[in-house]
Amino acid sequence: MFSLTHAPILMVVILLTAAFIVPLLRKHLLVAKALFLGAGLLVTILSFLVAWNVLENGTMVYNVGGWAAPHGIALVVDAFAAYVSLVISVISLVIFWFAVFAPREVKHEVGYYALILLLTAAMHGIVMAGDIFNLFVFVEISSLAAVAIIAVKGTKESIEASFRYLILSALGSGGLLFSIALLFMVTGHLNMDLMRQTLEVTAGQYPLNVLTALAFMVVGLGVKSALFPLHIWLPDAHANAPTASSALLSGLVVKVYIVALMRIAYMTLGMELFYLLPIRQILLVMASLAIVAGSVFAIVQDNIKRLLAFSTVAQVGYIFLGFSLLSARAVEGAVWHILIHAIMKTLLFLAVGVVIHQSGYKKISQLHGLGRRMPLTFACITLGALSMVGIPGTAGFISKLYLALGALDAGQAIFAVLILLSSLLSAVYYFPLIITAYFGHDASPTVVEPSLAVQLPLVVLAIAVLFYGLMPSILLPLVRQTALLITR
């Protein structure tokens, strides 16, 4: 009855259903928490099964309501979608755990869980959507939920940051909808596969429409994924959110919009068209600027969460760089970086959140000697920071290596130099954090480690950083297939 073919829609539906039930359980907090974690666990299992099935049997197409392509809405789970939804479900499960067991930061816990579930459901929907309007709807749900999980903290700063994020995000949505309208005008379809087939014929007749659509699309999704000049909302939003929200936003949400852009690029436009248009060069320039500027801004920050947020701007630049270099290894590097940055940034945000909650210090200059008070937490932070810099043996090294080799493959050695340079820059802003924490006089003898349940996600993520650094081969088939999809 429940064969594996239904798994993609079930992943979205289970999370959405849980999101609607959880707010009703205000009086039964334990049941709500169990449901929250249970939904996350179930979806993780399903996403493993889907990934395995995609590897074995190729792309899965699911027609909702039994209606086939021109009329119905399809979910298309190819290697890329399976890979990204695997990343989303695993990382979000870790964050779910943290949100349940970590000290309370928001007023209405059940509402917060519901928003997180909604956000996760929408992210799964974005990466699996085979219909461009469906993708838009999921993008909207995720934007709204992403704004809401910042505002739930209820402080002045978080509300102001989330309002700014909301306005810019709505601007981006407008751009995305406009570009969908322009593409619909040219093709008459909303199914991404049929759009590509039609565009092969009609793109030459209506070049202005396609070009305008692509411009709106890149700006729309660029705002949401904080591509460099459009990143201004990100530092405030990510720095003022509750800990679990920061991790979710920085680790996953930002990247999902890049995935949406890439899926539109290779499923709707086709890579030939993408090559012809000047978008690639623009993206290359913007990505390089993002890497440099994000790092430079991060160096001058004293607030730890703002530092991490600016580092996200730089890392988004890496992913865009890999995708726009378009050589096989560069794309593989970008695909790796989606997973590896998700692990590292989630680890860092969760660990820093724990440190801030236990000590009350928000600035690097206040951390003197805390490393000796909270050894396990700071060991995790150190590992995450080393991986961010790209020290061999950690996961961050793998993706940077692939990106640099890919830049050489594409014949553009300057970008390999850029990656090396930015590794140096990230050493400049991550090492002070570690050095201040371990050295200097011990100023805070009262600070203690949090409970083990809170530390478990940190340890799991730290082990994952080491594991992918030493044995990157475990997800290699999926990454290879994804790169093939994009570069074919």
Next chain:
Amino acid sequence: MSMEILERLYGNIYYLTSVILFVIGFHTMLTHRNLIKKLMALNIMDTAIFLFFVAIGYRQGGQAPILLPGVTSFVNPVPSALILTGIVISVSFTAFALALVVLLYKHYGTLDSDEIIAIRGKKHV
């Protein structure tokens, strides 16, 4: 020559109007400091896009696509259906943004975005 241009403009009057509305909304949203005005501009912008989308499916003399005897020319129903979804999304964005504006007013005592930034900046220094 100029007649030809005018005719072309008239033929694309819906698209033209929607682009003008879009630019008005965009400009107001980025330049006005009042948060409520920003939201109104956001709605104007969304409406412009909805008009654009619905105009794609419009057909001169077309009727609602319901099977009735004597009706032969239909309007394309897909854009209208999509825009209904778009309107729902726009409504939820606006409602949420208004809730945020109420909270912002409670915390900062003003609706001027520049003043809010100034108050926040003072606290940082």
Next chain:
Amino acid sequence: MWLFWQFRRLCTKVNTMHDMVLEVVNRLLLPFIQLFGMYILFHGHLSPGGGFSGGAVIGASLILYSLTFRFARVKHRLDHDTSVFFEAAGALIYVAIGFVGLFFGYNFLTNRGVFPLGVPGQLWSSGMILIITLALGAKVSGTILSLFQELLEGGSDEHGNP
């Protein structure tokens, strides 16, 4: 702060206001508004309209009701938990309908082959669409009312999820 207090004052004014004309006119008008909303809901599969439009009309009528009659008095009849419950119930019915298709061995949300389709143009036709429209109507009216209540309560609980 000024606007907020004005808003609160307006709310308390709503609570204390006795306007005969408003109450009588609304007593007359409300049943028709709600009937019209129901009409749109039940004919969603036959004519333009459907879950969102009908739900919006009913939700607007409920807002009118709680604005006209003193908010405090109707609060026990239309409290926040009720609207949130309707919101969730509508969505859950939708999902349950979707799963019916799954249980019969078809895809999610399948209509043809699972539900009796009836004769096109009649009220009891089109299988699950009518049920889904009603569920959506419950969800939309619940959402609109609960958004209104959130704003009335001073935005203390600010998740306005769609």
